[in-house]
Amino acid sequence: MTAAGSASGAGWRGHWPRQLFQAALWGGFAALNLWQFQRYVGLHSGLVLIALMLALGLWAASEALRSLTLRRGWLRLGGTALGWRLAAGVALAASMLQALIALALVGGLQFGWLQMPGGQADYRFGSLLGYWFNTAVLLGAWLAVWVGVVARRQARENELARLRAESARRGLELEALRARLNPHFVFNALNNVRALINEDPPRARDMVTRLSNTLRHALQHSQRDRVRLDEEWAVIEDYLAVEAVHFEQRLRTDLRLDARCAAVELPPMLLQGLVENAVKHGIAVTPGGGLLRVVAEPLAQGVKLVVENPGRLGRSPSPGSGVGLSWLRQRLEERGPPARFDLSQLDSDTVRATLEWPA
Known part of the structure; x- marks a missing residue:
């Protein structure tokens, strides 16, 4: 979820809570101005108009700039690009607000509807610049706080997304580990070992060694990020040797490892997963079994x-x-590109899995 999507969907925890916050903020600002006017120069109708229009105008301007920022996706820009857009928006909004207040105040004074201390409004250049600057500072401060809140929430959401992805990855690793320790595979292997103990003791010892290697690799796979292909290949040979005892003549293998790619590193059990998938969904369900071909060649x-x-x-x-x-x-x-995987029907009776993994 983007910052814009998150903020537009929830605002500051929803539309109405945000508006209540806005009402309290700018209402308090208006009340503070009225109190200061009453204390220092007396409460005149023109000053009341200024206080109310300024508070309502800042409320409307802040909401408009917030909406524009989200709608245009400015929060995704960040840095200088975001800063100058917000600064331009603040400058324009402050100018428009002060222009509206001036029109209302000057018109009200001209028609006798409003009163000001001294009977007129002070719109000398220096005073006008001060009005604009104060308005821009208030609006800019509001926007800075809002952007900070959204950025902090987005950072928290990104961290949560990262943790969820990491949790999902770990869960997948555990599922993969359970798959490697499939009780049917272990049960069949142990039964075959028991049958071989009396018939062919040397082969039984060899099978126990290969089964041990396969299970040890499965238990240790999550402790390493990368393994050499020749290491993974040795585990494949052990795994297929164990399965060959179970499937007998139904499993025929053709393993070809080009020595030039033996040192290439890849995630552990990547190739083993393809081989196990081929045995489970190919050899095991095909009457009479067939040939399992595994080839590793350099790119x-x-x-x-x-x-x-x-x-x-x-x-x-x-x-x-x-x-x-x-x-x-x-x-x-x-890993991203150029890593590529393809699963296809090679011919009417053969499935091919192709994995291209960059060094």
Whole structure:
């Protein structure tokens, strides 16, 4: 939400509370002027007119400048651009207000409707400049306070938005962690280990090691902002080795890591999320399974990751909206261009996920 949108929607906590504040402020200003007139020169009808018109005029001018500032989006400009626009508005509003007061006062005196001390109004150049300056100072002070209040509220809203985004990101990380620790995956892996203990003890030990590596990486992923691609690749190999025991001949893999992009750093579990998505929505739901192909090749500045798996987009109830892909899109949004992700149907039976990540 922009400052203009926030202020126009709520004002100073709403329209009526702001108007009550305005009434109290300028009403008090009028009362102070009348008290001073009464004490020092006596209360004359012309002075009463000046006090009332000045208070009402400042009220109207402050509201008009506030509305103009919000409508034109000046608060988004900030700095010098905002300052000179407000200063010009204050100068013009003060001039118009003093001109209206002068017309009313001079006309009232001329027709005998008003009385002033000495029988006439003082509109010498120095006095006129003083009237204008006092009006401009009062109006400028009001605008400065209002802009400060809006700016402070906007800063608070921005901070709240940042904290909400951070909270959402952390929540997504926790969801991703829960997904990596999927009880079905762990349950299947442990059952397979138990079956292998008697049949093939060396393979059972290897599977326990690979499962341990996969789970350790999942538990530690939130403690690092970046990992090397070759580190992530090792975890992918461990994960697929564990899944290969479960899916047996249904899972065939083709992993190709170009050595030139091994040192590229990327957010942890970015590639693993794509691979797990391919297993869950491709291999697991395709009769007979198929080939899971993972390729990493260098770009001019970065790496291109391609994951292909059997399947068809639209086969799952919510394709492309799982935790893994949500996590990936969150990272893409944070990184911005030239990071790019595409999920497409390569042919009638193959889905391709392509991720381009800048170094």
